[in-house]
Amino acid sequence: MPESSSRISCPTLRNAPDWPASSPKNGCWTTSPGYRFGNPARYHPMIKKLLRNGLQGFGMACIVVSLCATPAQAVDHERPLESLVQLAADRIDTVFREVAASTRALGDEYRALATHRSPVTAQDKASWVGRSTVAGNTIGFRTWPEDVSPPPFQAPFPGFYTYRGKTVIDETVVHLRDFERLLPVFRAAYKSFDFSWVYLTTADDMMLIYPYVPMDQAVNNALPTKQVFYTAADFARRAVGWTAPYLDLVGAGMMITASYPIYADDRLLGVASRDITLKQLSRSVLARLQWRDTASAFIVDRHGLAIDASDAALEAEIERVNAEKKTAVLSYRSSAGLAKDADRGAVASRFTWVNEVTEGVLARAAQASSMSGALAMDINGQRVLAARIESTGWFIILVDRKP
Secondary structure, eight states, X not given: OOOOTTSOOOTTSTTOOXXXXXXXXXXXXXXXXXXXXXXXXXXXXXXXXXXXXXXXXXXXXXXXXXXXSSTTOOOOSHHHXXXXXHHHHHHHHHHHHHHHHHHHXXXXXXXXXXXXXXXXXXXXXXXXXXXXXXXXXXXXEOOSOTTSOOOOTTOSSOEEEEOSOSOOOHHHHHHHHHHHHHHHHHHHHHHHSTTSOEEEEETTSEEXXXXXXXXXXXXXXXXXXXXXXXXXXXXXXXXXXXXXXXXETTTTEEEEEEEEEEXXXXXXXXXXXXXXXXXXXXXXXXXXXXXXXXXXXXXXXXXXXXXXXXXXXHHHHHHHHHHHHTSOOEEOOOHHHHHHTGGGTOEEOSOHHHHHHHHHHHHHHHHOSOOSSOEEEEETTEEEXXXXXXXXXXXXXXXXXXX
């Protein structure tokens, strides 16, 4: 993590020790590696709140070095909060980077399998035909025991589907065998980040998805290779690409997908993808930023699209408006700001203060040549801190409405 005037340099920032490890000794807390700090609960009300929220996982040991190295040291209110907001952004960014790395690994595993295939036998083909069910131009294949009913949504079974007609051909069987061999890797990947689905889409419109999606929900109006989770892959650079935040139509809320194009030399084999259910990730982060009752934290994308908020009224508005529109449209933008992105079909929040805050953050970020730390500013009498989530260009924003 690069140093800056608004960050605290600390080699253990991402893996800070749990603290306090025991009762205070001589007015100081002693952590497991032997650090000694002035008792933070004695010197700053913010730290009392942070301790109650269990923020040692945010690298709070390093923040407290600056807050209470000695009982007599005066504490600057701003610096620890800037560091906390930046740490929150870094935590989310770390998850995004690890999901991207996992998605690349899944694609690389499939590439290795695709270069070592054996011929399809009549017995192989007959076995898969016997496990198939047709719905329109989609064929689903049974992946659970024969004497068991079809599993429910998100059961721990894979979904195998082809979207190219009603006939099982040799190439279909080749992919199905690859899917079976990939399954242990996909299961392990899902368990490592159980946010949502892990899936592979071949260049000829077959899919492996884990956990299970029933047949009636797997039937698409468009081919998988035309869907945003496929086209979001960065084909030009052969790198992981990200979708814009979107509303999951089966009820999982706001999501984002990492997609990685898989090539064998110059031949496109398909795209590996991983979804992240944003609420599951963002809630734990946002809740810990509310260090007092007048504070409110939220996340927006680089256009001001509202992703999540700690404030109950803001959260309810996101869910209500997006559900009514059946897509992610609620934005924290002014009328003038929305006019600049008219093609996105965004809807402004009814909360003027959050629109004004977001406009101020986006404008300030656009003026900055770089953002190596959190931004701090006053907007309409409110103290505002914001940090960029580097992988996606989103912002996490903390507002103290009564500083």
